[in-house]
Amino acid sequence: MNWSWIAYPEYIHLLAVGLLYTIILLFGSVIVGFILAVPLGLVQVTGPAYLRIPAKIFCSFIRGTPLLIQMWLLYYGLGSIFPSIPWIRTSFLWPVLREGFYYAMLSLSLSVAGYEGEIMRGAFLGVPRGELEAARAFGMSGWKVLSRVWFPRAVLQVLPTLAGEMISQLKSTPLAFTVTVMELMGARSKISSDTYIIYEPLILIAIIYMILTFIITRGFNYLERLIPQRR
Amino acid sequence: MKLTKRLLLAAATATLLFSGTPAFADLKFGVDVSPYPPFTSKDASGVIVGWEADFMAALCEEIKEKCAFEATAWDGIIPALTSKKFDGIMSSMSVTPERMKTINYSHIYYNSAAVIIGNKSDDKDYSPEHLSGKTIGVQIATTHANYLAKYYAPKGAVIKTYAGQDEANADLTAGRVDYIMADGVTLGAYLDSEAGACCEQKGAVPIDVEILGPGVGIGIRKEDTALMDKINAGIDGLRDKGFFEANTEKWKLAGKLILPKDMK
Amino acid sequence: MFLVIAPLSELLTYGNTGYLDELIWGAVATIQISVFAYAFGISLGLLGAMGKLSAGPIIRTLLNFYTTVFRAVPELVLIMLLYYAGTDGLNRLMLSVGVGPIELNGIAVAIFVLGFVQGAYSTEVLRAAIQAVPLGQVEAAKAYGMSPITAFRRITLPAMLPYAIPGLGNLWLNITKDSALVSVVGALELANETRVAAGGTKYYLTFYLIAALFYWSISLLSNFGFSWLEHRVRRGQPKLA
Numbered sequence: 001m002n003w004s005w006i007a008y009p010e011y012i013h014l015l016a017v018g019l020l021y022t023i024i025l026l027f028g029s030v031i032v033g034f035i036l037a038v039p040l041g042l043v044q045v046t047g048p049a050y051l052r053i054p055a056k057i058f059c060s061f062i063r064g065t066p067l068l069i070q071m072w073l074l075y076y077g078l079g080s081i082f083p084s085i086p087w088i089r090t091s092f093l094w095p096v097l098r099e100g101f102y103y104a105m106l107s108l109s110l111s112v113a114g115y116e117g118e119i120m121r122g123a124f125l126g127v128p129r130g131e132l133e134a135a136r137a138f139g140m141s142g143w144k145v146l147s148r149v150w151f152p153r154a155v156l157q158v159l160p161t162l163a164g165e166m167i168s169q170l171k172s173t174p175l176a177f178t179v180t181v182m183e184l185m186g187a188r189s190k191i192s193s194d195t196y197i198i199y200e201p202l203i204l205i206a207i208i209y210m211i212l213t214f215i216i217t218r219g220f221n222y223l224e225r226l227i228p229q230r231r
Numbered sequence: 232m233k234l235t236k237r238l239l240l241a242a243a244t245a246t247l248l249f250s251g252t253p254a255f256a257d258l259k260f261g262v263d264v265s266p267y268p269p270f271t272s273k274d275a276s277g278v279i280v281g282w283e284a285d286f287m288a289a290l291c292e293e294i295k296e297k298c299a300f301e302a303t304a305w306d307g308i309i310p311a312l313t314s315k316k317f318d319g320i321m322s323s324m325s326v327t328p329e330r331m332k333t334i335n336y337s338h339i340y341y342n343s344a345a346v347i348i349g350n351k352s353d354d355k356d357y358s359p360e361h362l363s364g365k366t367i368g369v370q371i372a373t374t375h376a377n378y379l380a381k382y383y384a385p386k387g388a389v390i391k392t393y394a395g396q397d398e399a400n401a402d403l404t405a406g407r408v409d410y411i412m413a414d415g416v417t418l419g420a421y422l423d424s425e426a427g428a429c430c431e432q433k434g435a436v437p438i439d440v441e442i443l444g445p446g447v448g449i450g451i452r453k454e455d456t457a458l459m460d461k462i463n464a465g466i467d468g469l470r471d472k473g474f475f476e477a478n479t480e481k482w483k484l485a486g487k488l489i490l491p492k493d494m495k
Numbered sequence: 496m497f498l499v500i501a502p503l504s505e506l507l508t509y510g511n512t513g514y515l516d517e518l519i520w521g522a523v524a525t526i527q528i529s530v531f532a533y534a535f536g537i538s539l540g541l542l543g544a545m546g547k548l549s550a551g552p553i554i555r556t557l558l559n560f561y562t563t564v565f566r567a568v569p570e571l572v573l574i575m576l577l578y579y580a581g582t583d584g585l586n587r588l589m590l591s592v593g594v595g596p597i598e599l600n601g602i603a604v605a606i607f608v609l610g611f612v613q614g615a616y617s618t619e620v621l622r623a624a625i626q627a628v629p630l631g632q633v634e635a636a637k638a639y640g641m642s643p644i645t646a647f648r649r650i651t652l653p654a655m656l657p658y659a660i661p662g663l664g665n666l667w668l669n670i671t672k673d674s675a676l677v678s679v680v681g682a683l684e685l686a687n688e689t690r691v692a693a694g695g696t697k698y699y700l701t702f703y704l705i706a707a708l709f710y711w712s713i714s715l716l717s718n719f720g721f722s723w724l725e726h727r728v729r730r731g732q733p734k735l736a
Contacts (some may be wrong), residue, residue, distance in 0.1 A: 063668075064714030065707045066675035069686060073707060076398070076693065077700035079405035083429065089406050098366075098407045100391075171569040178679065180391045180402075185571065189306060190392065193372030194380075196333050198310045202576050206568045213567040264681040266694050273691055277517050303601075304681035307579065311681075314583035394679075397694035404697075426697050 005195050006204075011187075018187030019208065021101070025173045025183060028105050030166055033112020038151070040113055041120025055117065062114025068175050071107040075100060075179040104176035112169060119161060123154035159227070163220035167213050184208060257297050258458075259317035260287060260449070264302040265370075265395025268420040269482050270323050271300075282482045286340065287321055289474050294465040304394065306372040309333055312450055318458060320450030323414065325374045327444045334450045335459060338466045340475070342446035342489040344435040345375055348403070348418050348427075349410040357410070357433040363387035368399040368408035374443045375412045381442060383412075404429060412436065416487050446489070466491070514692045514702075521688030522709055528605045528674045528684055529713075533667055535610030540617025547622050558618065565615030571676050577608040578680045601682035609677065613670055620662035624655040656728045664721035671713050685709060 005011055040059060043051040062070070078097075082088055088097065096102045127150055135145045177186035188201040262279065266272035270283040279300050291298035301317045312320055312334060319337075326336045347357045347367075363386045369376045371392040379390050391408055393399040396417060402408050404426045411418065415435065421427040436443075449466075451459050469475065475490040547558050565573060582604055628651055636646040678687035685706055693702040 060715070061707070061711060064711040066672035066686065066710055068675045068678070069689075069703060069707050069710065072690070073700070073703040076401060077703050079401060079407065080697060080699040082405040082407075083426075100407075167567070174569045174571045175676075178394065180393065185569075186392075189371060193306050193376070196309060196329070198307070198579055199576070202572060206564075206572050206576065209569055209572065210564065210567045264683075264687065264691065266691065273517075273695060275514055275517075275695075277520070301601075302681055302683060304679060307575075307680060310579045314579055315586055316582060395690075395694065401694070401697070401699065 002197050002200055005191060005197060005200070011191050014182070014187040014190060015184065015204075015208075018182055018184040018205075021176075021181060021183035021186075022170070022173050022212075025101075025105060025108060025176060025181075026166065026170050029108035029112050030162075030169055032105075032109040033169075034116055036109065036113035037116035037120045038155075040117030041122075041124050041154075042146075044117070044121045045124045059114045059117045059121075062111055063118065067107065067111050067172055068178065070111065071104060071175055071179055074107050075103040078103075100176070100180035104179055104181045108169065108172060108176070111172065112165065115168075116158075116165060119158055120154065123157045124150065126157060127153040160224065163217060166216050166220075170209065170212055170216065258291065258319070259299050259301045260319045260321040261303050261308050261311055261317040262300045262320075262322045263305040263308065263395065265305065266397050267323060267417055269416065269484065282478055282484065283321060283323065285478050285481070286469075286474075289469055289478070290462070290465045293468045294461050296461075305370065306394065308372075309450070312452060315452075318451070318455070319462070323417075323447050324450050325444035326446060326448045327374060328441060329377075330450070333453075335453050335455075336448035336450060337459060337462045338491065339446035339448050340466055340491060343487060344415045345378065345412065345443055346415040346418055346435045347410050347412045347433045348422060348430050349433050350406075350429055351431050353409070353433075355433055357436075359383045359386040359388065362410060365389070365409040366391055366407070368393060368402055368411045370394070370396045370399055370413065373413070375414070378436065378439065378442050379412055381439070382436075400426065416484060419487065514696075517688050517692060518685070518705065518709075521683065521685035524602055524682075524684040525671070525674050525686075525709075526713075528602055528609065528677065528682075529667075529671045531606045532609035532613060532674070533670050535606060536613025536617050536666070536670070537621075537663070539610065539614025540621045543614060543618030544621035544625055547618065548625060562615045562618050565612055566619070570612055570673050571679060573612050574608050574676055575680060577611060578604060578677075581608060601677075602684070605674070605677040605682045605684070609670060609673060612673070613666060616666055616669070617663065620666065621655070621659055624659035624662065625651060627658045628654040653728075657725065657732060660721065660725045660728055664717070664725075667717055667721070668714055671710065671717070675710070 040055050043055045044059075047055070082097070088094060131149055131153065132145060135149045140148065173183055174185035176183050177189060180186075182190070184205045188205050191201045192198050262271050262283075267281075269281050271279050271281045274280050279302075284300070287298055287300070300321075303311045303316065305322070308320055308322065308324075309330065311317065320334075324330075326339060330336075349357070359382050362383060366389045367379055367383060368391045369379055371394060376390070376392060379388070384390050391399075391402070393402070396413055399408070399411050399413070400418075400421045403411050406429075410433070415432070418432065422430060422432065449462055451462065470491045475488075475492070479485055479488050479490065543558050543561070546554050550558075632650050632654060633646065636650045641649070674684055675686035678684060678690065681687070689702040689706040693699040696702075
């Protein structure tokens, strides 16, 4: 096995930056995705048809198409429109529209939103009707029922799945390298193309991903023990 | 009944596994799956056409073999060769000392200048100092990427790498990169197209033979010495017949390629 | 000049000037890859599940290693590793046995690679499903004197199907989407064909939307298929909550 390339500081730097990008993409997409998932799930349970149907279609599309295609659709699809909008290069949005990183982040977040939206829908449906009726009987307004009873109960149901979702997202982050983001997979791509060594960099990042998975799983085990199990 | 079903299934699986690229091709050449006009690109009927496609057809006629292309991702093309997915690489692959540690090369069959292109609104200066802070797009695992890493990145240019040359071109059209460095002929094809209307060639980069290589050759595994001799004989034969000049004329690249007769 | 509503009538013609035949070929390749890799993965999963439940400690440790590693590492990394190492290793194996190097085309390699990755996931799904079969039924089968194979075929397998179908349905959807990943190593299925078509014509939005619609329709049809399957397999069983 040829591990001599690890000695080069520029490759270590590349891998470190790649790891940082991976972690930022992971946490960013999960947080934003979850925030989007809550209204997506809620609106499919109670919303008016003009909100419910688009939400349903959105979740179905995200869950039914490959993440790779979604990412390419966003990055290259939007990119192909830019030449016909000449003023876009001088607008304030340009620094964001230029960088593949934001497209990857958006695509990953929408992916989380689509999958978790479906799960949140089930969670909102699963809160016992009795509790909601009691809250309304108390005279709570619709918003209060939502924020004090419905939402907390639904979210607590969903939290145990958060670990699995996070690991699933971690395994989706390598796709970002196809849109010029230099996360771990992008770093190994550069190392492999410089040194012509193919297996060892792949094995190294496989190990890194396994370690990250292990850390996430242990972290969530710890958190779950902290949260008191109130039933 | 069950037996027939199972036999049918087995037969289907067998034909599936051994189908795809024509089983009767004795020689397979690896090529970049991304389009690289005018050398290799897929036309609308799915056939690979271009200067290099014609070269392969002529070469195989010369050495009396049946050949076919096998498309693969560019950054894995050398590992694919060494793991025997095909017998040679014919994808405008430059000969460099670094690559020669892993594979061998046939005689060089063309050479062309490496250029930098950019927006028409930018000036013609393309020195590393002038491009500091700008974003330059390049295809990954190319001699151009190595060149940029050696000369332009240390001066502060941001290098963005792409899996295929056409993706880099698309981002130049979209404005996500300011410049692209690649082979002059393929970028010429891009500049002539509608997508390249935004941009122009800034100039050829100062040559560094060790990084850019003296030209393009067919990559062959180190142990395939017999195949190497065969292919070299074929290339020399074509050179003597004037094939390269005729092919260059056909694809309207006269003057842009340095051909074997003018080398060595 | 919006590149969205591209001249579809020109682009999507069959034959030499339009891309429709390439897209159809890519779609067929995607389905081929998905179906065969799924079958391969489920076979591996069955072997793995049975191994985990009834084999000795060495095999169980190996299987644990297999499922842990293959489910913790991103599919893309595994696909790349297996793609380069797989044919290399397979050919060396063949040479050591004395058979010449077999020529597997890109699709066959994709099937092997994806199937191997799926095997790890289906091992877990099938193991959980087999374990969910009430032990009493298995014991009764043994009491009747059924051989292990007969017991498995007649009792365990039908009983475990209702528990397995939801998980297996998910795995099928995953594999149809993961088949797009093999485009990164250059295998010619739908995602790659659309990338080449888009790259050739610059109509990125159009072609990627077409690809997305195709995958979407596969997933919608599969959902119907699996609901029907679950319904059938649950005949005569008490309904779920």
